[in-house]
Amino acid sequence: MKTIFLVDDSATILLSISNILAKAGYAVEKAGNAEEGMKKFQAGVKVDLLITDLNMPGMNGIQFIREVRKLPNYKFMPILFLTTESQQEKRAEAKAAGASGWIVKPATADQLLNTIKLVLR
Amino acid sequence: MDELTTVFVTESREQLAAMEEALLQLEANPEDSDLINAVFRPAHTIKGGAGVIECNFIVAFTHVAENALDKLRNGDIKVSSDLVAVLLGCCDHIGNLLSVLEAGAAEPDEDLRAEGDSLLSRLQRDWLDAKEEAPAASVQPNRPPVEKVDDVQASGGGLVETDFWHISLRFGAGVLRNGMDPISFLRYLSTLGQIVHIETIPDAMPSAEEMDPEACYLGFEIKFKSDADKAAIEAVFDFVRDECTLHILPPNSKLADYIALLQALPENTMRLGEILVKIGALTQAELDDGLKQQHAVPPEEGGEEASPPPPLGEILIEQKVVQPELVEAAVIKQKQVSEKKAAEARLIRIQADKLDRLIDLVGELVIAGASTNLLASRAGLSDLNEATSLLNRLVEQIRDSALQLRMVQIGETFNRFQRVVRDVSKELGKDIELTIAGGETELDKSVVEKIGDPLMHLVRNAMDHGIESAEVRQAKGKSPRGRLSLNAYHDSGSIVIDVADDGGGLNRDKILKKAVEKGLVQAGVHLSDQEIANLIFEPGFSTVDKVSNLSGRGVGMDVVKRNIQGLRGRVEVHSEEGHGTRFSIRLPLTLAIIDGFLVGADRASYVIPLDMVVECLELQAHATSSGERNYLNLRGEVLPFIRLRDLFEIPGEPPKRENVVVVKAAGQKAGIVVDTLLGEFQTVIKPLGQLFRHLRGIGGSTILGSGDVALILDVQALAQIAIGREERSLAAPSSVNTPRISQV
Numbered sequence: 001m002k003t004i005f006l007v008d009d010s011a012t013i014l015l016s017i018s019n020i021l022a023k024a025g026y027a028v029e030k031a032g033n034a035e036e037g038m039k040k041f042q043a044g045v046k047v048d049l050l051i052t053d054l055n056m057p058g059m060n061g062i063q064f065i066r067e068v069r070k071l072p073n074y075k076f077m078p079i080l081f082l083t084t085e086s087q088q089e090k091r092a093e094a095k096a097a098g099a100s101g102w103i104v105k106p107a108t109a110d111q112l113l114n115t116i117k118l119v120l121r
Numbered sequence: 122m123d124e125l126t127t128v129f130v131t132e133s134r135e136q137l138a139a140m141e142e143a144l145l146q147l148e149a150n151p152e153d154s155d156l157i158n159a160v161f162r163p164a165h166t167i168k169g170g171a172g173v174i175e176c177n178f179i180v181a182f183t184h185v186a187e188n189a190l191d192k193l194r195n196g197d198i199k200v201s202s203d204l205v206a207v208l209l210g211c212c213d214h215i216g217n218l219l220s221v222l223e224a225g226a227a228e229p230d231e232d233l234r235a236e237g238d239s240l241l242s243r244l245q246r247d248w249l250d251a252k253e254e255a256p257a258a259s260v261q262p263n264r265p266p267v268e269k270v271d272d273v274q275a276s277g278g279g280l281v282e283t284d285f286w287h288i289s290l291r292f293g294a295g296v297l298r299n300g301m302d303p304i305s306f307l308r309y310l311s312t313l314g315q316i317v318h319i320e321t322i323p324d325a326m327p328s329a330e331e332m333d334p335e336a337c338y339l340g341f342e343i344k345f346k347s348d349a350d351k352a353a354i355e356a357v358f359d360f361v362r363d364e365c366t367l368h369i370l371p372p373n374s375k376l377a378d379y380i381a382l383l384q385a386l387p388e389n390t391m392r393l394g395e396i397l398v399k400i401g402a403l404t405q406a407e408l409d410d411g412l413k414q415q416h417a418v419p420p421e422e423g424g425e426e427a428s429p430p431p432p433l434g435e436i437l438i439e440q441k442v443v444q445p446e447l448v449e450a451a452v453i454k455q456k457q458v459s460e461k462k463a464a465e466a467r468l469i470r471i472q473a474d475k476l477d478r479l480i481d482l483v484g485e486l487v488i489a490g491a492s493t494n495l496l497a498s499r500a501g502l503s504d505l506n507e508a509t510s511l512l513n514r515l516v517e518q519i520r521d522s523a524l525q526l527r528m529v530q531i532g533e534t535f536n537r538f539q540r541v542v543r544d545v546s547k548e549l550g551k552d553i554e555l556t557i558a559g560g561e562t563e564l565d566k567s568v569v570e571k572i573g574d575p576l577m578h579l580v581r582n583a584m585d586h587g588i589e590s591a592e593v594r595q596a597k598g599k600s601p602r603g604r605l606s607l608n609a610y611h612d613s614g615s616i617v618i619d620v621a622d623d624g625g626g627l628n629r630d631k632i633l634k635k636a637v638e639k640g641l642v643q644a645g646v647h648l649s650d651q652e653i654a655n656l657i658f659e660p661g662f663s664t665v666d667k668v669s670n671l672s673g674r675g676v677g678m679d680v681v682k683r684n685i686q687g688l689r690g691r692v693e694v695h696s697e698e699g700h701g702t703r704f705s706i707r708l709p710l711t712l713a714i715i716d717g718f719l720v721g722a723d724r725a726s727y728v729i730p731l732d733m734v735v736e737c738l739e740l741q742a743h744a745t746s747s748g749e750r751n752y753l754n755l756r757g758e759v760l761p762f763i764r765l766r767d768l769f770e771i772p773g774e775p776p777k778r779e780n781v782v783v784v785k786a787a788g789q790k791a792g793i794v795v796d797t798l799l800g801e802f803q804t805v806i807k808p809l810g811q812l813f814r815h816l817r818g819i820g821g822s823t824i825l826g827s828g829d830v831a832l833i834l835d836v837q838a839l840a841q842i843a844i845g846r847e848e849r850s851l852a853a854p855s856s857v858n859t860p861r862i863s864q865v
Contacts, residue, residue: 075335078300092363100300101360118309119360121302 034059069098136163151200293364314347491826532560559609587624717804762792791840
């Protein structure tokens, strides 16, 4: 079973996405902010994909992606970030930081799962 | 209903009317591709709108109808009167579905659903399945229909082998480092279709020493078979779009579809690139790239910086993102669009009740203005008088402009009858041609809305009873094809709508016999032609022995009369036995404010609609014959007149000098004798209450500047009374010169 790591400061989004993922047969790891996420990565959590929000208090999503990519174990792990239609420049910035792709909010469950299918090995 | 739904319903109804009109024209010109598009477009728009408001039952129904229209457009099926009939049925059904939506129901009821299913199964059986095995899967609006690709039969009949998308892909070096695996894109691509052939291009691979194991050097040339559109295919590579080189060329068969789509595009001004994106031949990303390149053209080697940037079309072709044929077709479309746009009138859509409110206010303004005017003239200050008269002139202009806003052309209402005549004549087995004239005549919106039903009765009656069967017509030496005409025109302050047929005319003896049978008149009583014609408007009167589906139930003509009277109008019938009947509906121009002529009798004031006033003169005692006879000599013409004092039984002696207002109604002149002439007056019509509906000679009331109420005279009725009295006093029992007109 593939494990997906979800990092977002909104409890609602964490819950709604993890519900969709769990229903689709994925195992889900969750973190409420980037610092908490970093701690899990440093502890060597075994995940196949990271999905992170960009706007978070404390360390923002882009810094977070950059930090994760520096860790040798996660150099080639797919990373998706959550974005909106209007955040076009943020998208390029996140890509440059090492993200693989993005999910545009609001997304239907199908869109979400299709994107995940695309990037998961 | 929320706003979005309301807008959808209104728009869709307009689309349906347009579709119906186009269908009827299409039947006559089956080869006209503009008309086919004009039929397709409304269906397409309605389906799209229904999708947005998530009204699934409309989407589902419209979808199949749209498929059929699509085949029609592609020339796969031909226009036939059967097909037009079914499609007209579809129009009606969509109209019903819209009503269901309007009523707020979640689903249409059983009957309606069954009706829809039977229409769809006819379409499916006779037109869709005949050419295609599988029913069409969900077609993306605005995209090439998928069936076309699935059809491995080319137009020539042979199997088409080369009909694949061609995708040329070179990955950027950083793909792996961003956590992406090239194989995932290929795998994901295969969820959209089938990768028929793939060639791996390792040319970018450097020698082993220089090679970075974390970089990606791969490229692919892919033959891809898919129903997906270009944007969907491109979306697969969204995440690597920036760093890879990607060209997607559509299969050849798509070209024709794209060009067909181009021609069917709605008429908005668009730029070349936008047009191509709209039909799906180009994706937004490709367009953006092309534009970037257009504006960043490096200066020529010789340093000729002044050379203009190359056209976008050339860049796109060079970049291998579109085929040259498409660019050419799009350029043509672009020209058409800009030409058409210039001709289009600009319209604003507003809610009718806002307009009504404006008219009400203007009415109050007119009354208030009259009152100011009165006070000013009493005050006798010339400056004030001048100012108020200017104000008055402006108010008059505002009044006219405001009323003009409510005026709509009768043409749209008339055009509906093309369909009615077509359907009914088929049903009756008669060949009837409808001619329409005066469609541009304008009428108050509320009148236009309410005139439809009475017109419908008259038209159906004319077809059913008026026009004879082809055999009878031929026997009479007439053309076998019956003629029915609708005509609207202005006539002395009213609008007249004529419904005329060239049928048998009213049968005098038959009407009389029936009337006696029904006890409407007593046997042996002599009736004038006019009185006999009048009988057909009596409740429960019908001369047809067999009750047909259409009319002949004997309800109808009396309802017609009542409806038209409700609009302050009249209906007249002119008939010539053997040559046809003409019903003339005479309607007031507007229902709200008129120019009036104010007259006085005793202490009360009355308003005569100014359009009907011909002249005013003093009543000279010697011009009238002795008190008994009410007519005078108007320059050698006999003018019957009526005294308001007599008519309304106003007590007291008339003044020494009386005046006659000569009025003309429906072509007949009559005089109205009043005490005083008070001049022109803008009259805001206030209806009389139910209690006074039966009063003859009074059409409404208005409020004067002084606050007094004045009654508006119903001139036509007064003229009738005057003429009628004269006739009766002349009354030899034979009605020699009775006009062949009856007023109802």
